[in-house]
Each structure stands twice: as C-alpha cells, then as structure tokens.
Amino acid sequence: MKILVINGSPKGDRSNTLQLTNAFLEGICKAQQNALPQIETLHISQMDIKSCRGCFSCWKTTPGQCMIKDDMSFILEKLLGADITIWSFPLYYYSLPGMLKMLIDRQLPLSLPFMTQNADGGSHPARYDMGQKKTVLISTCGFYTSQANYESVISQFDKICGKGNYTTLFCGQGELFDIPELSDRTQSYLALVRQAGKEFARNQISSQTAEKLKELLFPREMFEQMADASWGVTKNGEKQDDALTFTKQMAALYDPASYKGNDIVFDMDYTDLQKQYRIILGKKESTVTEEFTGKAQTIIHTPFHVWKSIAANEIEGSKTLMDHLYTVEGDFDLMLYRKDYL
Ligand SMILES: Cc1cc2nc3c(=O)[nH]c(=O)nc-3n(C[C@H](O)[C@H](O)[C@H](O)COP(=O)(O)O)c2cc1C
The missing domain is CATH 3.40.50.360 (Flavodoxin domain)
Known part of the structure; x- marks a missing residue:
C-alpha cells in the first residue's frame, strides 16, 4: 500500500x-x-x-x-x-x-x-x-x-x-x-x-x-487568553518583554474552577533579569500586574531560563529546588499544589 x-x-x-x-x-x-x-x-x-x-x-x-x-x-x-x-x-x-x-x-x-x-x-x-x-x-x-x-x-x-x-x-x-x-x-x-x-x-x-x-x-477562554498573550506585543503594537509574555501565558492556564474562596497572590522574581511580576489568581480570572500592593503569599526567586525549562518539563521542578536553582519565599503550599492552579 x-x-x-x-x-x-x-x-x-x-x-x-x-x-x-x-x-x-x-x-x-x-x-x-x-x-x-x-x-x-x-x-x-x-x-x-x-x-x-x-x-x-x-x-x-x-x-x-x-x-x-x-x-x-x-x-x-x-x-x-x-x-x-x-x-x-x-x-x-x-x-x-x-x-x-x-x-x-x-x-x-x-x-x-x-x-x-x-x-x-x-x-x-x-x-x-x-x-x-x-x-x-x-x-x-x-x-x-x-x-x-x-x-x-x-x-x-x-x-x-x-x-x-x-x-x-x-x-x-x-x-x-x-x-x-x-x-x-x-x-x-x-x-x-x-x-x-x-x-x-x-x-x-x-x-x-x-x-x-x-x-x-483547552477551554475557549483559557486558550484565547493564552493566544492573546503569546504574540509578545501589546494591543498598541508595542513590543512586550519576553518574561512578561511568558508570565501572562503561564497565568492564562489558570482554571477559575480551582478557586478555593481566597485570591492567591504570588510574585515571580526573575533574578537574572531583575524583573518582577505579580500573578493574582482570582474567582473569575487570573491577572498579571507590575503593581505590588501588599505582600504576596509566595515569592519565587528564579532565573528566567530555569523557570521556562521547568514549565517545558525539560527539568524537574522539585529537583531544581533542591539544587537551589530557584528559591521560594513565603507559603510553600502554593508550590506543592501548583499543578492544581497552573
Ligand atoms: C495567512 C494565515 C491565515 C490564517 N487563517 C486562518 C483562519 O482563517 N482560521 C484559523 O482558524 N486559523 C488561521 N490561521 C492559523 C493557522 O491555520 C494555524 O496557525 C495552523 O495551526 C498552522 O498550521 P501549520 O503549522 O501546519 O502551518 C492562519 C494563519 C496564517 C499565517
């Protein structure tokens, strides 16, 4: 044949x-x-x-x-x-x-x-x-x-x-x-x-x-949020920072069905880029912001490329943590249950 x-x-x-x-x-x-x-x-x-x-x-x-x-x-x-x-x-x-x-x-x-x-x-x-x-x-x-x-x-x-x-x-x-x-x-x-x-x-x-x-x-809303975030440009046509694009894509994977009654606030601190972004997982949606009012429950200090490799399953998250390639400050539960949210 x-x-x-x-x-x-x-x-x-x-x-x-x-x-x-x-x-x-x-x-x-x-x-x-x-x-x-x-x-x-x-x-x-x-x-x-x-x-x-x-x-x-x-x-x-x-x-x-x-x-x-x-x-x-x-x-x-x-x-x-x-x-x-x-x-x-x-x-x-x-x-x-x-x-x-x-x-x-x-x-x-x-x-x-x-x-x-x-x-x-x-x-x-x-x-x-x-x-x-x-x-x-x-x-x-x-x-x-x-x-x-x-x-x-x-x-x-x-x-x-x-x-x-x-x-x-x-x-x-x-x-x-x-x-x-x-x-x-x-x-x-x-x-x-x-x-x-x-x-x-x-x-x-x-x-x-x-x-x-x-x-x-993926559900329509999740996909469209991810797709919109993926182009690396803002709606005004300005180039968007790679780390922000990536963080928005990550946040888009949030499923509001996993909301447990309180917003979850965590900060991504990309140590090699000196850039921080806050992700808020709310009742209806996730948002990414550069405003840091109040303290986040969890702060992840990580080189950008390390977190990208973890997200791409190229390296294993817990092993990377043990090897001190990134560190977690604050509530550790978010890390344990990360897959429930993102
Ligand atoms: C010029 C152009 C026109 C497209 N038109 C459509 C379209 O009408 N509807 C749609 O859903 N996707 C559209 N797409 C998206 C592609 O179909 C989509 O990215 C596809 O997965 C690419 O497949 P490939 O990697 O096999 O080429 C368009 C993409 C390009 C570049």
Missing part, C-alpha cells in the same frame, strides 16, 4: 499539522505491522509549482500532459500511484493555503474535458480510474475550534471527491502543538490521532474516536 502525504504548510517539516499527520501515519503503521505501507511526504513549500495558465493544453493539445515544466508532473505521477493521499495543511482564511490551491488547480490533466451527465452543478469525469483510492484531509487552524471554520474546504472536497468519499481530521488551537510547555495536553491529543490512524487502517475512524477528536484542547 502506498501513502502519499501532500504537506501544504509553508512551514515544511515545522508544520503543526504535520505532527497530527505523522501521528495518524504511526497509527496506520501500527495496524499494518505485517505489511507496512510505503509512505512518501512531499513538502510542497520546497517544490516548484507554478500557477495554472488556463490554456487547456492538457485537454486539447497534449491530452493528460501539462505544458508547464515544473515539479507538478512528478506530483501527478505520485498522486496516480498512491492508494491513500493525505492532504496535510493549515487553514488559511477559512480555506486552503494558496500554494495548495495552485497544486489542486494543476490537477486538471487528471480530468477529461467532457461534461459529466447529470452531475449536480456540473463536473468533469476522471481521466484515470481513481475509484479505489482513499483521501484524507488533516488540518489545524488557529481559532479555538475547527467547528464552523472548514465550510469552504468541505464544500470544495465534497465536489472534488464526492460527499462522504473522504475522511477528515480538523483540529483547532493548532499553534499549541508548537509549545513544549503544553506538551502534556498536545501529546494526549496526538495519542488520539494515532488511535484514529489505527482505526482508519482497519476500516474507518470510529464515531467514539471522532467525537473525542472534536474536544477542545
């Missing part, structure tokens, strides 16, 4: 979406251990794909052959040879990234010019028998959910492949796959994608797995 992955992200192998696609492929391989599929991934950002010129040469002058000489003839061969094609791409403006759309337009040589009889809205028949091939769309987007954001992609592929003739896996909050500090959550999602790949290889993604895949990575 041959699987072709068309990676339509301009970011090539740094694509968030590709992490999901690779997990899906791992699931397929797990299910097909006795006859491992042949997998080929094409990073289209590194390929030469020119825009269709609309000359119809591929229909009338050299049937089935495009007159443009670039990587597209190689891609068409791969598409024809694949049993499964996985289109892996980010959502751009509620649709496909431009380069991927160019590739799709350049598939015209794979169609015959004649009109399909009685096709809803009109269509062209395939030049080659593609009936046994399977198509999968895997995509991430930047909004909190994939719901209601993929209409134009779905309506396009409904026309290209036929409604219900392809499998989709769409995921919101895609940028979180690039944040090591959140890998606990993203890895558990990727495990689910692996499961989906396994089920797909055996038959189809079960409705139970499909439902779980629709669950948000």
